Amino acid sequence: MPRMAIPERTPARPIDALLRESRTFEPAPEFRRQANVSDPAVYELAARDPEQFWAGFARELEWVRPWDRVLEWNPPRAEWFVGGKLNVAANCVDRHARTHRKNKAALIWEGEPGDVRTLTYQDLYREVSRFANVLRSLGVRRGDRVTMYLPMIPELPIAMLACARIGAPHSVVFGGFSPTALAQRMNDAECRVLITCDGYWRRGEVVFQKHRADDALRQVPGADTVIVVRRTGDRVPMQAGRDRWWHELMAEAPSECPPEEMDAEDVLFMMYTSGTTGKPKGIVHTTGGYLTGVYATTKWVFDLKDSDTYWCMADIGWITGHSYIVYGPLANGATTVMYEGSPDWPDRDRLWAMVAKYGVNVFYTAPTAIRQFMQWGPEYPARHDLSSLRLLGTVGEPINPEAWMWYHRHIGREGCPIVDTWWQTETGMILITPLPGITTTKPGSATRPFPGIEADVLDDQGRPVPPGAGGYLAIKSPWPAMLRTIWRDPERYVNQYWNKWDRSTYYAGDGAKRDEDGYFWLLGRVDDVMNVAGHRLSTMELESALVEHEAVAEAAVVAAPHEIKGQVPAAFVILQNGFGPSRELEEGLRKKVEEVIGKIARPERILFTPDLPKTRSGKIMRRLLKDIVEGRELGDTTTLRNPEIAEELRQAYWR
Numbered sequence: 001m002p003r004m005a006i007p008e009r010t011p012a013r014p015i016d017a018l019l020r021e022s023r024t025f026e027p028a029p030e031f032r033r034q035a036n037v038s039d040p041a042v043y044e045l046a047a048r049d050p051e052q053f054w055a056g057f058a059r060e061l062e063w064v065r066p067w068d069r070v071l072e073w074n075p076p077r078a079e080w081f082v083g084g085k086l087n088v089a090a091n092c093v094d095r096h097a098r099t100h101r102k103n104k105a106a107l108i109w110e111g112e113p114g115d116v117r118t119l120t121y122q123d124l125y126r127e128v129s130r131f132a133n134v135l136r137s138l139g140v141r142r143g144d145r146v147t148m149y150l151p152m153i154p155e156l157p158i159a160m161l162a163c164a165r166i167g168a169p170h171s172v173v174f175g176g177f178s179p180t181a182l183a184q185r186m187n188d189a190e191c192r193v194l195i196t197c198d199g200y201w202r203r204g205e206v207v208f209q210k211h212r213a214d215d216a217l218r219q220v221p222g223a224d225t226v227i228v229v230r231r232t233g234d235r236v237p238m239q240a241g242r243d244r245w246w247h248e249l250m251a252e253a254p255s256e257c258p259p260e261e262m263d264a265e266d267v268l269f270m271m272y273t274s275g276t277t278g279k280p281k282g283i284v285h286t287t288g289g290y291l292t293g294v295y296a297t298t299k300w301v302f303d304l305k306d307s308d309t310y311w312c313m314a315d316i317g318w319i320t321g322h323s324y325i326v327y328g329p330l331a332n333g334a335t336t337v338m339y340e341g342s343p344d345w346p347d348r349d350r351l352w353a354m355v356a357k358y359g360v361n362v363f364y365t366a367p368t369a370i371r372q373f374m375q376w377g378p379e380y381p382a383r384h385d386l387s388s389l390r391l392l393g394t395v396g397e398p399i400n401p402e403a404w405m406w407y408h409r410h411i412g413r414e415g416c417p418i419v420d421t422w423w424q425t426e427t428g429m430i431l432i433t434p435l436p437g438i439t440t441t442k443p444g445s446a447t448r449p450f451p452g453i454e455a456d457v458l459d460d461q462g463r464p465v466p467p468g469a470g471g472y473l474a475i476k477s478p479w480p481a482m483l484r485t486i487w488r489d490p491e492r493y494v495n496q497y498w499n500k501w502d503r504s505t506y507y508a509g510d511g512a513k514r515d516e517d518g519y520f521w522l523l524g525r526v527d528d529v530m531n532v533a534g535h536r537l538s539t540m541e542l543e544s545a546l547v548e549h550e551a552v553a554e555a556a557v558v559a560a561p562h563e564i565k566g567q568v569p570a571a572f573v574i575l576q577n578g579f580g581p582s583r584e585l586e587e588g589l590r591k592k593v594e595e596v597i598g599k600i601a602r603p604e605r606i607l608f609t610p611d612l613p614k615t616r617s618g619k620i621m622r623r624l625l626k627d628i629v630e631g632r633e634l635g636d637t638t639t640l641r642n643p644e645i646a647e648e649l650r651q652a653y654w655r
C-alpha cells in the first residue's frame with residue numbers, strides 16, 4: 001500500500017480547535033444508576049478474555065446448536081462461533097413474538113405524507129414468514145442473492161428478514177443510487193431477483209423508483225424476477241412474466257415458514273461500498289458474529305431498554321440502517337422507528353414533531369444532519385416537547401465540537417449523554433464509542449474502543465504514535481461483526497485491509513490521534529474515499545464517471561470542505577480538443593455523474609483547466625489539489641513536471 005499523508009485536520013473541524021477542546025461531560029448519576037452497563041471493570045474483564053466476553057452476549061441469543069469454538073483466527077481470516085447454528089430472523093422476530101413482546105410494536109413507520117404503520121412483533125413474524133414463502137415460491141434458495149432497491153418503507157426490513165429466514169443473502173442498494181450503479185451491483189452479486197417499488201415520497205413529490213429499476217434491469221441480463229411494492233399507487237409499467245406485485249404474492253402466501261438452520265459463518269448479507277478504486281466492494285457479513293456484535297453494541301451503547309422507543313435516522317440502504325435500525329434493535333426486542341421522507345417536509349420541525357408524537361427515547365443521527373439542524377435554527381426543535389429523549393447518538397464522520405454542543409443543548413436539553421460512535425461498513429458494528437453510563441465524553445471525540453476491541457494509532461511502520469501525534473487508526477484483534485471478505489474478490493480483502501502492517505492488524509483507512517487520556521479523535525479518511533453528507537464515495541468512481549463524458553480528456557476529483565455536508569466533490573477537468581468550458585457543459589458533467597453514480601455524487605465545483613499538477617512520471621498529485629480546495633498553503637511542488645499549474649489552479653479556484 002502506498003504511503004499516504006495523514007491529514008493535518010478535517011474540513012469541518014480544525015485539529016487545533018480540537019486540541020483546545022477541554023469540555024468534559026460525565027454521566028449523570030441518575031443515568032449511571034439505570035444504565036445497562038455502569039461498571040468500568042467491564043473494559044478490563046473483556047480485555048482479559050475477549051472470547052468469553054463475546055460469548056456472553058452470544059449466549060443471550062437463540063441458537064439451534066451451540067458453537068464448538070468461539071473464534072478461529074487465521075489472520076486475516078476469522079470465523080466466529082464455529083460450528084454454531086442459528087437463524088437471524090428467528091432471533092430478531094420469532095423469539096420476541098413468543099413472549100410478552102408479542103403485541104409490542106417492533107416497527108413504527110411513518111410515511112412522508114403522514115401515513116403510519118405499526119407492526120407488532122407478531123405482525124412482523126407473519127409478514128416476514130409470508131414473504132419468505134413468497135421468495136421460496138419464486139425459486140429463491142439458500143445462498144441465492146436478492147437485491148433490494150427500496151426506499152424507507154416497512155417492506156424493506158420485512159424483505160431483509162425474509163431473506164435471512166431462508167438463508168438468501170441480501171444486497172440492499174441505496175434507493176438514491178443511479179440505475180447504472182444498481183445494475184453494476186446486481187451483476188457483481190449475480191442476482192436474478194430484485195425487489196423494488198412503484199415510487200416513494202420525497203419533499204411532496206413522487207420519485208418513480210420502478211422506472212429507475214427498469215433502466216437498471218436493461219443492463220442486468222441475469223435478472224428474471226422483479227417484485228414490486230405498491231407504495232404510491234401510481235401506474236407503472238409491469239413486464240409480464242418478470243414483474244409481480246408484492247401485495248398479490250403476499251395475499252396467497254402462508255404465514256408460517258420454518259427458518260433455515262444457518263451456520264454461524266453463512267453469509268447474511270453483502271453491502272456495496274466505495275473504496276479507493278473505481279469499483280465498489282461487496283462487503284460480506286456473516287450470521288453469528290454479526291448478530292452478536294450488533295446485539296451487544298445496541299444494548300450497551302444505546303443503553304436500550306424494553307420500554308424504549310428508538311429511532312435511528314439513517315437510511316437502511318447504508319450499513320447504519322442494517323445494523324442499527326434493523327438487526328441490532330430487533331435482536332434486542334426494541335421498538336424501532338422508521339421515517340420515509342425528508343426532515344424538512346412539510347416543515348423543518350418534522351423530526352421533532354415525530355420525536356414528541358412517538359415519545360422517542362433514543363435518537364441516532366449524523367453530524368451532517370446536526371449541522372443542517374443548526375443552520376435551520378433552534379426554533380424548530382423548540383416547538384416540540386422533546387422530554388422523552390434520554391440518549392443521543394451520532395455516526396458517520398467526525399463531529400465538530402460546535403455541532404456536538406448544539407445537539408447537547410437544543411436536542412438533548414443538556415440532559416442526554418451523547419455517544420459519538422466510530423465504525424464502518426466493514427466493521428459491521430460500532431467499535432469506538434462512549435458507554436453512556438461509564439464514559440466521560442469530550443465533544444468531538446469518539447472516546448474509547450468498545451470493551452473487547454483493541455485499537456491503536458500507528459505510524460507507517462506499525463509503531464504506536466505518542467499521544468497528540470497523528471497516525472493511522474488500527475484494530476489489533478478480530479471482532480465478531482467484522483467483514484469476512486469482499487464478494488468474489490478475496491485478494492482485495494487482504495490487500496485493502498490487512499496488508500499495511502502485519503496480517504493480523506486491520507487498517508481502517510482513517511487518520512486518528514489519541515490524547516493524554518487515551519481518547520481517540522478521528523481525523524477523517526487518509527485514502528481516496530470521501531464522505532459527502534454521510535455518503536461514502538470514491539474519488540476514482542467520480543473520476544471515471546466524468547471521463548465517460550465525451551468532452552472530458554482527464555479529471556481529478558478531491559473532497560472540498562463544506563459547512564453542512566462535511567465534504568463535497570470538487571472536480572478539476574481537462575477537456576478534449578474541440579470542447580470549450582461553458583455552463584451547459586458543467587451541467588452536462590454533473591448530469592453524467594448523476595447518471596453513473598447518483599445525485600449524491602454531483603460535484604459541487606467543476607473547474608476546467610488546461611493541465612493538472614503531475615509528477616514527472618505523469619501521476620496526478622491530488623495532494624496539491626487537496627491543499628487548494630482546503631485553502632492551505634501549497635505543499636512541495638518541486639517534483640512536479642509543471643510546477644506553475646498548481647498556483648494557477650489555486651488562484652482560479654478561489655477567484
Ligand code: PRX
Nearest residue numbers: 395396397398420421422423424425522536
Ligand atoms: O471515516 C470514517 C467515517 O465514516 C467512514 C465509514 O463510512 P461508512 O462505511 O459509510 O460507514 C458509515 C457509518 C458507520 C469511516 O472510515 N466515520 C464513521 N463514523 C465516524 C466517522 N468518523 C469520525 N467519527 C465517527 N463517529
